[in-house]
Amino acid sequence: MTAALHATTPKSDDKTDARVVRRRLGPGRRIRFAFWIGPLLALAVWSVGSATGVIKPAILSAPWDVAVAFEDQWSNHDLPGNILSSLERAVIGLTLGVVTGAVLAVISGLSRAGESVIDGPIQIKRSVPTLAIIPLFIAWFGIGQEMKIVTIALISLVPIYIHTHNGLRGIDGKYAELAETIGISRGDFIRHVVLPGALPGFLLGMRFAVTSALLGLVVVEQYNAVAGIGHMITLAEQYGQTDVIVVGLVIYGVFGYCADSAVRLTARKVLAWRQTLEG
Structure with a gap:
C-alpha cells in the first residue's frame, strides 16, 4: 500500500505542475484547427x-x-496516377x-543480449x-521499385528504433519496484507498463519517420522513375x-503535413492520459 501510494504521488504533482506551467504560458484553451493557421498564413x-x-x-x-x-x-496529364504511385512507394x-524499427527496438530494449547485437549496427547506420x-x-536491387522502397524503409527505420528504444529504456524504475511489490508477472509488466510507457517515444519517432520517408521519396524518385511526383518534377525541369x-513541391509538402498532423492527432487521442503542455 505504501509503495502504491508513493508511486502515485509524483503523478498528482506532475498534473499540478503542468496546470501551473500552462497557466503561466497563457490560456489553456485549444484553438480549433490551429495546425492550419501557419500554412494558411504562408499562403x-x-x-x-x-x-x-x-x-x-x-x-x-x-x-x-x-x-x-x-x-x-x-486533366491533361497523369497527375492522379503520379500521386498514387508516390503514395504507394511512401x-x-x-x-x-x-x-522493422519497432520490432528491433523492442528486442533491444527488453533484452541485454538483443541490445548488444542490434544497437551497435543501428548506431553505425545512424551516422x-x-x-x-x-x-x-x-x-x-537495380533502379526499379525495390531500390526505392528499401531506401525509404531504411531511412524511416532509424528514428523509429531510436525513439522507441529510448522510451523503453526510460521507464521509471519505481514502476518495476511497484510491480515486484504487488506480484505482477514479467509478461504482464511488459504488456501493461513497459510497452504503453514507450508509446510516446514511438509516436515521436513516427513523426521523424514520416518526414524521413518523404525525404527519401523525393530523392529516389529522381532515379529512373517512370511515374510519381518526382518523375513529373524531373520532366518539368527539363522543359523549364x-x-x-512548384506543383510537385506543394504536393510533397501536403503529403508531409497531413501525415504529421495525423500522427499528432493520434498521439493526442492515444496519450490523452498524459498531462503535457499541448493539453
Missing part, C-alpha cells in the same frame, strides 16, 4: 508577395499560376521501416546517411516549367 504571404511583384515569377510562380498548372496536370517503405548508400542499393515544379 497569404506568398499570394501578396506575388501580387505586388515582390516575389518575381522567375523566382517562384504565383499561387494562381500553380493552381492552373495543377488543373492542367490533373506507404510501403514507411510501413516496412516502422514495423551513415541513407542517401549515401543509394549507389550500393542500385548495385544490389517552374510552375509544375
Whole structure:
C-alpha cells in the first residue's frame, strides 16, 4: 500500500505542475484547427508577395499560376496516377521501416543480449546517411521499385528504433519496484507498463519517420522513375516549367503535413492520459 501510494504521488504533482506551467504560458484553451493557421498564413504571404511583384515569377510562380498548372496536370496529364504511385512507394517503405524499427527496438530494449547485437549496427547506420548508400542499393536491387522502397524503409527505420528504444529504456524504475511489490508477472509488466510507457517515444519517432520517408521519396524518385511526383518534377525541369515544379513541391509538402498532423492527432487521442503542455 505504501509503495502504491508513493508511486502515485509524483503523478498528482506532475498534473499540478503542468496546470501551473500552462497557466503561466497563457490560456489553456485549444484553438480549433490551429495546425492550419501557419500554412494558411504562408499562403497569404506568398499570394501578396506575388501580387505586388515582390516575389518575381522567375523566382517562384504565383499561387494562381500553380493552381492552373495543377488543373492542367490533373486533366491533361497523369497527375492522379503520379500521386498514387508516390503514395504507394511512401506507404510501403514507411510501413516496412516502422514495423522493422519497432520490432528491433523492442528486442533491444527488453533484452541485454538483443541490445548488444542490434544497437551497435543501428548506431553505425545512424551516422551513415541513407542517401549515401543509394549507389550500393542500385548495385544490389537495380533502379526499379525495390531500390526505392528499401531506401525509404531504411531511412524511416532509424528514428523509429531510436525513439522507441529510448522510451523503453526510460521507464521509471519505481514502476518495476511497484510491480515486484504487488506480484505482477514479467509478461504482464511488459504488456501493461513497459510497452504503453514507450508509446510516446514511438509516436515521436513516427513523426521523424514520416518526414524521413518523404525525404527519401523525393530523392529516389529522381532515379529512373517512370511515374510519381518526382518523375513529373524531373520532366518539368527539363522543359523549364517552374510552375509544375512548384506543383510537385506543394504536393510533397501536403503529403508531409497531413501525415504529421495525423500522427499528432493520434498521439493526442492515444496519450490523452498524459498531462503535457499541448493539453
